[in-house]
Amino acid sequence: MKRSSGVRAAATVVVSALTLALVTACGGDSGGxxxxxxxxxxxxxxxxxxxxxxxxxxxxxxxxLPSKDQVKSTDDKCRPLANAMGGLPPGDSxxxxxxxxxxxxxxxTDKPSKSLADMSPEEIQDSLSGAMSLDMTVVGLSxxxxxxxxxxxxxxxxxxxxxxxxxxxxxxxxxxxxTEVKPEKASGTGDESVxxxxxxxxxxxxxxxxxxxxxxxxxxxxxxxxxxxxxxMTDKAYSVPAAVIDAQAAKLK
Numbered sequence: 001m002k003r004s005s006g007v008r009a010a011a012t013v014v015v016s017a018l019t020l021a022l023v024t025a026c027g028g029d030s031g032g033x034x035x036x037x038x039x040x041x042x043x044x045x046x047x048x049x050x051x052x053x054x055x056x057x058x059x060x061x062x063x064x065l066p067s068k069d070q071v072k073s074t075d076d077k078c079r080p081l082a083n084a085m086g087g088l089p090p091g092d093s094x095x096x097x098x099x100x101x102x103x104x105x106x107x108x109t110d111k112p113s114k115s116l117a118d119m120s121p122e123e124i125q126d127s128l129s130g131a132m133s134l135d136m137t138v139v140g141l142s143x144x145x146x147x148x149x150x151x152x153x154x155x156x157x158x159x160x161x162x163x164x165x166x167x168x169x170x171x172x173x174x175x176x177x178x179t180e181v182k183p184e185k186a187s188g189t190g191d192e193s194v195x196x197x198x199x200x201x202x203x204x205x206x207x208x209x210x211x212x213x214x215x216x217x218x219x220x221x222x223x224x225x226x227x228x229x230x231x232x233m234t235d236k237a238y239s240v241p242a243a244v245i246d247a248q249a250a251k252l253k
Contacts, residue, residue: 035219037143043097046220048139052247053101060099062087065138066172078167080156081181084212084223085198086171089142091152091221096142101244103135133230137244140223141252153216157194166199177201187242189249190215190222195240208232213240217252224248 038046050058065087073079080090087098144152159181166179178200186195195213202208209232213224226240 035144035146035149037093037095037145037148037219040095040097043095043141043143043220046251047097047099047141048101048244048248048251049099052251053243055104056101056244057104058099058101060097062098064100065098070172071169073167073169075163075167078159078163078169080152081159081163081167081198081212082169082171082176084140084156084214085210085225087138087140087223087225089140089152089221090156090214090223091142091144091148093142093144093148093152093221096140098138098140101135101137101139101241103241133228135226135228135238135241137224137226137241139244139248141220142223143220145219149216149219149221152221153192153194153214156214160194160196179207184211184239186213187215187240187245189245190217190252192216207235209235211238211240213245215245215249217249220252222248222252
């Protein structure tokens, strides 16, 4: 399969498209007009870090991710979704922090493998997709004064409904072509959570599916954007890893 611009963007963790949502409210409401945003130092301490989730490597440098001016959408109502896909604050936040979670590769076994010459086309496809079937999740935190977090969360849940037919945008100079945003069950963590899938057109008629979840923890918004290139190639199901969401939620309590 040829690499498309969407796949290239995905491979650099600034992927091609996504989103859809189902809103789940859970216990207490710690937002409101008296809420205070966390400081930059507090967010940096709160973002998920190396060692918080077994089996994952964490890069909190932000080098792979786009800056705010590198994500452009002509449709303002869909902009929160485009921002969440790039690890950016979905709303207008002065402080934010991001981390890229990459699932570590499994150690090779002693079982001898076939050479390419001895493999059938189906075995070659399975081998390639297996090697690339590693979850990569961009985790973003942003914090807001007053009712900013509640308003930002609402803008995301509204966008899931209003942008269900897709929305074009540009990320780091690459055209992204989400064609469908569809809600899925959210984790139920935090005060409010919404989850959605985004299907995007790639090249040669291929379609790629990515997953997003947005959670409000009081005055702080957590975003999770997950892609798995191997499973995208075979159209097999996957989701935002629950272990990542739970670990980040624990650091925001």
